[in-house]
Amino acid sequence: MNIPFDIIFQIFVVMCAIAAITVRDLLSAVMVLGAYSFFMCLMWAQLGAVDVAFTEASVSAGIGTILLIAAVLKTTRRSKD
Template identity: 60%
Template sequence: MIWQLDLIILVLVIVCAIAAINVKDLLSAAILLGAYSFLLCLLWAIMGAVDVAFTEATVGAGVSTVFCVSAVFHTTRRTTD
């Protein structure tokens, strides 16, 4: 495990999480959640959890983003916070 890479990705993950809950547009929040999942997938791969990384890449970054986008499509992008 390379701790420098680990540290950089942890910082990026936290930035993505905070951005996803603070952004003023729900579609952006959905896409940021997808980016967050991809970074987590890298993190699992660094820690040697290859099966978890594979699942996160397919599920978290693939299907859950599609679900979020389709829910936003049928509701609204507007948000006050």
């Protein structure tokens, strides 16, 4: 039984996406979105797009998560859905 890497990454990415929109606490949702961005970065490195993976790891998983955390801290953590 030899499961290729891309199937594992795809399952993880879909799970992280579903978790990010179902968690009620907004800070937890933002952290799960950071994990989603990191798995997406690994997937692009596995597809051979190393420059895109570098950009995703620094820009989207770094600056994007920081922007979202700052916005959540400025507003509120609670959400109804």
